[in-house]
Amino acid sequence: MPRKNGQPCPPNCGQSCRWGGTGGRGGTPRTPGRATPPAQPRPRRTPQLHPGAWWLWSLALGTAATRTTNPLLLTLLITVSAYVVATRRPQTPWSRSYGAFLKLALAVILIRLTFAIILGSPIPGTHTLLLLPELPLPHWAQGIRLGGRVTAEALTFALYDALRLATLLICVGAANALANPSRLLKSLPGALYELGVAVVVALTFAPHLIADVRRLRAARRLRGRPDKGVRGLLQVGLPVLEGALERSVSLAAAMDARGYGRTAQVPPAVRRTTAALTLGGLLGVCAGTYGLLTAEGGTYGLPVLLAGVAAALAGLRLGGRRTLRTRYRPDPWDLRAWLVTASGAAVAVLLTLAASRDPAALHPGVVPLVAPALPLWPAAAVLIGLLPAFITPAPEPRRTDTRKEPTT
């Protein structure tokens, strides 16, 4: 903190300096040699990888995961993404969401297995693991079976299937942990920016809500009511929603007062052209998609779709003229971003290729039950996905907090 006159430690801060030598609230680090003026050259902000590159990489790994049910390959994919996350995720609140995604993936596997056990499975199997009592169902529910024989084949099939979905989820979680969603927002075209802000504000709504619920449940204890249990949760519901609504309103006021939604004056002709292009483009996209999907529209489908997309993009670009926004230090799409994206794409392409060339290796059979083998080349292809762990900048070590760990 540059105090009055920019002196590092004027007499009037004597007391706070004396106490534990931490007078430089916030401004200066809590080192004894805090007499250095704040204008000292600071290392540049670590160049961050374009968040879009992380998303493309993660989604490519997810695509690769959909190409196979081989549990060994899927586990390898999870390991690869987890390794990159472990080495490259920044120390920020949003990067903690990875753990939540892992739990979600685990829950998916468990639910799928439970369903396979209770509802049975169409997979024919001979290795009976256990026999559940079968519930007789009326004739109109003939397709459904409750209980009955549980076979090892059915369980293995369910496990492979669930693992695939879990891998996909974990890959999305990796993207969330590695790239800040609001930085991704900066890369949106200007015309879509305001929509994007609304989405991001909505996304931050949930964490605030959870914090509120915790605080209010704690406050119940102060009233002498139990702070655990479902009833407690329900009773704080209304105050929590009230608080969240109030916060949203005051955030909206703050954003408005800071110039959110300012628009530039554009000639009416441009405005009309924008509207026509966007509307026409969207109609074209709809018609084109319809054409592609129906049998008789095979000839006009693709061209109309492409024209629609082009018109919509032009409309967006023209619409961008209405927004005055400039961007502060956008993340550049540099060579590393290309490499990261390419490494993800390579995994996806190679696995897709392998799936068509050697379906047996990527989809190990469950009837008869065999131990899955690790196909060498696809496994090597998955390892390409590790590239980002080596070429991207390492995250900054955790900065010391005002209330940091004891140093002694």
Add this chain to the structure above:
Amino acid sequence: MIRFENVSVTYDGAPEPAVRGVDFEVPEGELVLLVGPSGVGKSTVLGAVSGLVPHFTGGTLRGRVTVAGRDTRTHKPRELADVVGTVGQDPLSHFVTDTVEDELAYGMESLGVPPAVMRRRVEETLDLLGLSDLRDRPIATLSGGQQQRVAIGSVLTPHPRVLVLDEPTSALDPAAAEEVLAVLQRLVHDLGTTVLMAEHRLERVIQYADQVALLPGPGEPPLLGTPAEVMAVSSVHPPVVGLGRLADWSPLPLTVRDARRRAGPLRDRLADRRPPAREPAPPAPAPRRLFPRSRPDAATHVAEVRDLAVRRDRVQALRHIDLTVGPGETIALMGRNGAGKSTLLSTLVGLVSPTSGSVRTGDAVPHRTRPRDLVRRVGLVPQEPRDLLYADTVAAECAAADEDAGAEPGTCRALLTELLPSVADDIHPRDLSEGQRLTLALAVVLTARPPLLLLDEPTRGLDYAAKARLVTILRGLAAEGHAIVMATHDVELAAELAHRVVLIAEGEVIADGPAAEVVVASPSFAPQVAKILAPQHWLTVSQVREALR
């Protein structure tokens, strides 16, 4: 720069205008302070400058408000964003992005400032506010003072010509408040920024003001003048002014420095008198035991903390805390934002379990006691009293409190009537003023008659009148034998009430002793009267008044 022309604002559904007859001008490059009791429409006047009133809040604005020549009637808040920067009471509800640097750039991005200029201004602002070491930090991890500075910085980067601030220092500890005010003064002096600011804690800000606009009551027109003129007649005034009025100093001093120069004769008159002892006489603070194992008789303490350590989220929030609280004793916990005051209070009510060490309130271990039993031993009024209130009406809230505490029906309402005679049964707790809501929460907590009462920042957002009422209430409770522990940044409150002051820094107790000794020894925690009359140990204007009688 800012011109109010006969402005009155009536909110929808309100029978009376919130403010009326506001007619004054704020010249360029001045710092104007808006003062007055709570509920007189200070926030409304501030909101009218940025155009949020009435564009955002609804209601009808009569008259005309112009800022830098732009009429707020025709300009929406977003179209005033390049001339007016607004910081509300709660900095957290102001932030749009999640890191410091992005937050500083946000306003400029909206205004379409070229990237090169943005980069330069962000760097300048980081230096101006001493934030350069925090530039990459997520805002949620910053302390209150740091957040307030980021909020001010975020509206400074577009280089507004007017800055509007609503209680910029009320949530801050004295040192952090001084930092924020120093920054404001620098902006006014060096950059010629016009500042219009509302603040309850006049002792912190009055010396920086060029002019003061006093809103004497709801619907009454404001009174504009130099700080000394306005303070001579104002019902809200800092202790330095109170002392000046008591001693008939003219012109009225506004700073400790001016007052000290005139205080020679007063010091002489007081030289042979002693500040009156607090009623009841505070029990001597328990000396640090050499052998903590030999526990003193538990019955003499309402709370006892031994070698307490708490870790939360991998942060050592508290360590080696020893504290005993005797019946009838009032203790002020002080220290900067994030020092661990609230964590200590939470440990005493069992919201946080100790990592090591022991905590006892009466005969109970708080975090292992059922909430129903604990409320009879210890009660906490949290920082946001609203958290305690769930019901739709005051009457329902009181009935629920009786049931929670297992008290006779009507106990809470009787307490409330005693503390706050005017409040009606059918009013919604949300519609109460800040001070009334605090009193309601206090009544709810007191229904169970806990011998130990904890208060977390009780004077945040209270005006002087509400604060005086709170002081009277707490004095009465202490006289009845309630032990009170309050975490506060308000040095004047601590001086008025506390028998003992415990200073906490970095989670450790760094000073523990009689209030007069601890606060007088510390420039940032000393009340104004103590600074003026040092080295004598006078803490409040009322003490001096008593002594002179």
